[in-house]
Amino acid sequence: MLVRVLGSGAGGGVPQWNCACRICRAVRAGTRAIIPRSQASAAISSDGVSWFLLHASPDVRLQIESFHSLHPRATRDSPIAGILLSNGDLDACLGLLSLRESQPLSVYATSAVTRGFRDGNPLVRTLERFPDQVQWIELGLGAEVTLRGGDGRPTGLDVTAVAVPGKVPLHLVGRQPPSDEDNVALRVRDRASGRVLVWAPSVAGPTPALEAVLREADCVLFDGTFWSSDELAESGAGERRAEEMGHWPLGGAGGSLALLSQLTGTRRVLVHVNNTNPILLEDSPERAAAAACGVEVAHDGLELEP
Amino acid sequence: MLVRVLGSGAGGGVPQWNCACRICRAVRAGTRAIIPRSQASAAISSDGVSWFLLHASPDVRLQIESFHSLHPRATRDSPIAGILLSNGDLDACLGLLSLRESQPLSVYATSAVTRGFRDGNPLVRTLERFPDQVQWIELGLGAEVTLRGGDGRPTGLDVTAVAVPGKVPLHLVGRQPPSDEDNVALRVRDRASGRVLVWAPSVAGPTPALEAVLREADCVLFDGTFWSSDELAESGAGERRAEEMGHWPLGGAGGSLALLSQLTGTRRVLVHVNNTNPILLEDSPERAAAAACGVEVAHDGLELEP
Numbered sequence: 001m002l003v004r005v006l007g008s009g010a011g012g013g014v015p016q017w018n019c020a021c022r023i024c025r026a027v028r029a030g031t032r033a034i035i036p037r038s039q040a041s042a043a044i045s046s047d048g049v050s051w052f053l054l055h056a057s058p059d060v061r062l063q064i065e066s067f068h069s070l071h072p073r074a075t076r077d078s079p080i081a082g083i084l085l086s087n088g089d090l091d092a093c094l095g096l097l098s099l100r101e102s103q104p105l106s107v108y109a110t111s112a113v114t115r116g117f118r119d120g121n122p123l124v125r126t127l128e129r130f131p132d133q134v135q136w137i138e139l140g141l142g143a144e145v146t147l148r149g150g151d152g153r154p155t156g157l158d159v160t161a162v163a164v165p166g167k168v169p170l171h172l173v174g175r176q177p178p179s180d181e182d183n184v185a186l187r188v189r190d191r192a193s194g195r196v197l198v199w200a201p202s203v204a205g206p207t208p209a210l211e212a213v214l215r216e217a218d219c220v221l222f223d224g225t226f227w228s229s230d231e232l233a234e235s236g237a238g239e240r241r242a243e244e245m246g247h248w249p250l251g252g253a254g255g256s257l258a259l260l261s262q263l264t265g266t267r268r269v270l271v272h273v274n275n276t277n278p279i280l281l282e283d284s285p286e287r288a289a290a291a292a293c294g295v296e297v298a299h300d301g302l303e304l305e306p
Numbered sequence: 307m308l309v310r311v312l313g314s315g316a317g318g319g320v321p322q323w324n325c326a327c328r329i330c331r332a333v334r335a336g337t338r339a340i341i342p343r344s345q346a347s348a349a350i351s352s353d354g355v356s357w358f359l360l361h362a363s364p365d366v367r368l369q370i371e372s373f374h375s376l377h378p379r380a381t382r383d384s385p386i387a388g389i390l391l392s393n394g395d396l397d398a399c400l401g402l403l404s405l406r407e408s409q410p411l412s413v414y415a416t417s418a419v420t421r422g423f424r425d426g427n428p429l430v431r432t433l434e435r436f437p438d439q440v441q442w443i444e445l446g447l448g449a450e451v452t453l454r455g456g457d458g459r460p461t462g463l464d465v466t467a468v469a470v471p472g473k474v475p476l477h478l479v480g481r482q483p484p485s486d487e488d489n490v491a492l493r494v495r496d497r498a499s500g501r502v503l504v505w506a507p508s509v510a511g512p513t514p515a516l517e518a519v520l521r522e523a524d525c526v527l528f529d530g531t532f533w534s535s536d537e538l539a540e541s542g543a544g545e546r547r548a549e550e551m552g553h554w555p556l557g558g559a560g561g562s563l564a565l566l567s568q569l570t571g572t573r574r575v576l577v578h579v580n581n582t583n584p585i586l587l588e589d590s591p592e593r594a595a596a597a598a599c600g601v602e603v604a605h606d607g608l609e610l611e612p
Contacts, residue, residue, distance in 0.1 A: 011407075017370045018409045020378040028377060036371075058404050061364065064323045065342075071334060072326040075542040090403060090432055097400055098364050101317075102544070103324045120426050125477035126396055171431035236381040238408070 001157070001190040001306050002045045003197060003219065006053070006063035008298035009037030010225050010274040011091035013059065021235045024275050033282035038063060038300055039091045040201045040272040042221060043070060043080075046156030046190050050081040050149045052108075054186065054199045054221075060095030066301065081149045082106035082137075084159060087183040087202055088116040088169045100126040106135040108145065110161055112181035114138070116172050141180060144189070160187040162213050165204035167246035183246065187213050195306045197221070201272035204246045206259060214259075217266050219306035224270025224297065227251045227277050227286050235276040250279065251286065261293035267304065269296045307463070307496040307612050308351045309503060309525065312359070312369035314604035315343030316531050316580040317397035319365065327541045330581050339588035344369060344606055345397045346507045346578040348527060349376060349386075352462030352496050356387040356455045358414075360492065360505045360527075366401030372607065387455045388412035388443075390465060393489040393508055394422040394475045406432040412441040414451065416467055418487035420444070422478045447486060450495070466493040468519050471510035473552035489552065493519050501612045503527070507578035510552045512565060520565070523572050525612035530576025530603065533557045533583050533592050541582040556585065557592065567599035573610065574601045 007013070014037040015024035026032035039057035051070055057063065064070045064080070072078050083105065085093050096117070099105055105127065107114070114136050118124050127134045139145055139161040147157040166183020168176055185200035198217040202225075203210065214220055225247040232238035242249045250257045250270070260268045270290070273279060279286045279297055290297065313319070320343040321330035332338035345363035357376055363369065370376045370386075378384050389411065391399050402423070405411055411433065413420070420442050424430050433440045445451055445467035453463040472489020474482055491506035504523040508531075509516065520526055531553040538544035548555045556563045556576070566574045576596070579585060585592045585603055596603065 013367060015371065016407060017367055017376075017405065018378050018382055018384045018407055020383060021381055024378075028371075028374075058364070058367065061319060061323055062368065065321065065334075068334075072324050072330075075327055076324055076544075077326060078324045090406065090429065094400075094403055094429075097396060099323065100396065101322060101324055116428070120428055122422070122425070122427055122481060123396065123400075123429070123477055125481075129476070170435070171429055175428060175431075238382075 001193065001195050001197060002048055003304040003306060004043045004067055005271065005298045005300060005302040006041040006043055006067065007038035007057050007059055008271050008273060008300055009039050010272045011039060011089065012275060013037055013039050014275045014280060016275045019237060019275055021237055021276055023280055034280050035299060037273065042199065043067060044157065044188060044197065046192065049079065050155040051079050052147055052157065053080055053083045055085060055092040056083045056095030056099060057091055058094045061098050076103065078103055081155060082108055082147060084186055085109040085113050086186050086199060087166060088113040088172065089202070090169070093117050097123055097126060102129050102133070104133055104150065106137055108137045108139055108159065110139050110141070110181035110184060112176070112179045116169060116176055139184070141184070156191050158189045158191065162187055162209060164200060164210050165207060166202050167204065185210065185213060197306045202246055203248050203256070204243060205248045211259065214263055214266065219267040219269070219304055220263070221269050221271045221298065222260060223247055223256065224250060224273040224277065224279065226274055227279055231276050237276055250290070257290060257293050257295060260295050264294065267306065268294060269298045269304070271298045273297060307499065307501050307503060308354055309610040309612060310349045310373055311577065311604045311606060311608040312347040312349055312373065313344035313363050313365055314577050314579060314606055315345055316578045317345060317395065318581060319343055319345050320581045320586060322581045325543060325581055327543055327582055329586055340586050341605060343579065348505065349373060350463065350494060350503065352498065355385065356461040357385050358453055358463065359386060359389045361391060361398040362389045362401030362405060363397055364400045367404050382409070384409055387461060388414055388453060390492055391415040391419050392492050392505060393472060394419040394478065395508070396475070399423050403429055403432060408435050408439070410439055410456065412443055414443045414445055414465065416445050416447070416487035416490060418482070418485045422475060422482055445490070447490070462497050464495045464497065468493055468515060470506060470516050471513060472508050473510065491516065491519060503612045508552055509554050509562070510549060511554045517565065520569055520572065525573040525575070525610055526569070527575050527577045527604065528566060529553055529562065530556060530579040530583065530585065532580055533585055537582050543582055556596070563596060563599055563601060566601050570600065573612065575604045575608070575610070576601060577604045579603060
C-alpha cells in the first residue's frame with residue numbers, strides 16, 4: 001500500500017489565518033525549526049494508479065497539485081477514484097466543493113456524515129450537474145467496504161469504519177442528534193499484502209474497540225491535535241478544552257502518547273496537529289518525548305509504505 | 307489606494323485539479339513561459355492598516371499567508387476588516403467558510419448574493435458561533451457604501467455596486483430567480499485621493515452603465531476568463547460557450563479587448579483568467595495582442611497603486 005500525507009495540520013492549518021500565537025509567528029518569521037502544514041489529508045493506493053483521498057480538506061486543490069500521482073492523465077480526468085470521510089468537520093469535507101468542474105466522484109462516509117454535509121445544503125448542487133455525478137457510498141459501522149475504481153472494479157483496498165469517541169460537527173450541533181457514526185477511524189486493508197493502515201485524525205479518548213484496531217495495524221495516522229487539554233487557553237487562542245473539541249491530548253499520564261508508546265510493532269505518525277501544539281517545534285521537549293515513544297510527527301508530503 | 311492581487315485565475319485556478327489541457331500540462335511540467343495562478347481575489351486598503359478582500363476564494367488561506375499585510379498582529383486578530391463579493395459563484399465566496407475560527411467578519415454583498423449563500427446552508431453556522439459574528443452589509447445597486455473598520459470608523463474607502471450582465475450561480479439555477487443583483491462590478495473610491503478602482507471579474511457583455519464606470523476608473527481589474535467563445539470546446543474541456551457561463555470573451559471584433567483598448571487613461575489588468583485561455587502563455591499571440599492594446603494580465607502578488 002502506498003500512502004502520501006497531503007496535509008498534516010488541524011483545521012485552519014499552520015499557520016492559521018487569524019492566529020499569531022508563538023508558533024504561528026515562528027512559522028511566518030522562520031525563526032524556529034518549524035514548517036508550515038496544510039489541513040489533514042492523505043492519498044492512498046494499492047497499485048499507484050487508482051488513488052483515494054482520506055478527507056477533502058479546504059486545501060485540496062494545492063494538495064492535489066503537490067503530488068504528481070494525483071494529476072490528470074487526459075484533458076478532463078483524475079486518478080482520484082474516491083474520497084473517504086471520517087467525520088463531517090469542515091476541515092475534512094469542505095474541499096469536496098473544490099472538486100466540482102463536472103468530474104464524477106465517489107464519496108465514502110457514514111450516513112450521518114453524508115446527511116450532515118448534504119441535507120439542505122444548496123452549495124452541494126455544484127456537484128450535481130448531471131445524474132449520479134457523485135456516488136455517495138455508505139460506510140456502515142464495522143462493515144468492510146470494497147473501494148472501487150471508476151470502472152466498478154475493486155482497486156485492491158477495502159475499508160472499515162470503526163466508531164471512535166468524537167463529536168458532531170460544530171455547525172450541526174442542535175441540528176443533528178449525536179450518533180456513533182459522527183466520527184470514525186478508517187481501517188484500510190490492502191488485499192494483496194494484507195497490510196493495514198488506520199486513519200484516525202480525530203479521537204476524543206480511548207475505547208477497547210479503538211485499541212483493538214490500533215493494535216492490529218501496520219501503520220497508524222493518529223490524532224495529534226493537542227498536547228494538553230488547556231492548550232488553547234494557555235496560548236490565548238480560545239477557551240475550550242481539547243476534550244470538548246473532540247480531541248484526546250497527547251501528553252500527561254492519561255494522554256494518547258501513553259497508549260501509542262505501547263504499539264511497538266506499528267508505525268505511528270501524528271496528523272491533524274493544531275497550530276498551538278508545541279510538538280510542531282522540532283526542538284521542543286514535547287517533540288523529543290514523542291520521539292522517545294517511537295511516535296513521529298507527519299509533515300506534508302511524507303510518504304509511507306505500510 | 308493600495309491593491310494587491312491575491313489570485314488571478316478563474317474558478318479552479320491554474321492548473322485545475324482535473325484538467326490536463328495543453329496549458330495545465332505546461333504549467334505542471336514547466337515547459338512553457340507560464341506561471342500557476344490561484345483563484346481570483348485581491349486585497350485593497352486606503353491606509354495599509356485596514357484591508358478588505360475582494361472575494362473570499364477557495365484559496366483564501368494561502369492567499370492571506372502570501373501577503374504579510376494580512377497577517378494577524380495579536381494572538382487572535384486580523385487586519386482584514388471586511389470581504390466584498392461581486393457575485394455568488396463558489397470561486398468568489400467558498401473561502402468565507404475558511405474564515406471561521408471565531409473571528410468577527412463583515413461581508414459586503416447585494417442581498418441576492420447574500421441570500422444565495424446563506425439561505426438554508428447548514429455550513430454557514432460555522433460563522434455563527436456567537437451573535438453577530440458576521441455582519442452582512444447590503445450593497446444596494448448604485449448606492450455608495452462606506453467601508454468601516456472593526457471599530458465602526460470609516461477606513462477611507464467607499465464602494466458602489468454596479469449591475470453588469472452575468473448569471474445566477476450554477477448551484478442556484480432554478481432555485482433563485484435571476485436578478486440584476488446576481489453579478490456586479492465593484493467601484494471602490496479612495497476618499498483622500500479620489501482615485502477609483504473597478505473590480506469586474508465576471509462580465510457577460512457590454513452595457514452603457516459598465517462603459518461609464520470603466521471610463522472614470524483609474525484602474526480596472528477586468529474579466530479575462532476566456533479569449534474566445536468556443537474555447538472550452540476547442541480545449542476538449544467542456545461544451546458551453548463563454549457567454550453561457552457569464553463571461554464576455556476578450557478576442558474578436560466584438561470582444562472586450564476592443565473596449566478596453568479605448569480606455570487609454572486607465573490601468574487595465576485582466577483577472578479571473580481561465581486555465582484554457584491562451585493569454586496565459588507569455589509568448590502567445592493573444593498575450594501580444596493584449597499588450598498591444600495596453601492591457602496587462604495579472605499575476606498572483608501583483609501590486610498596484612491606483
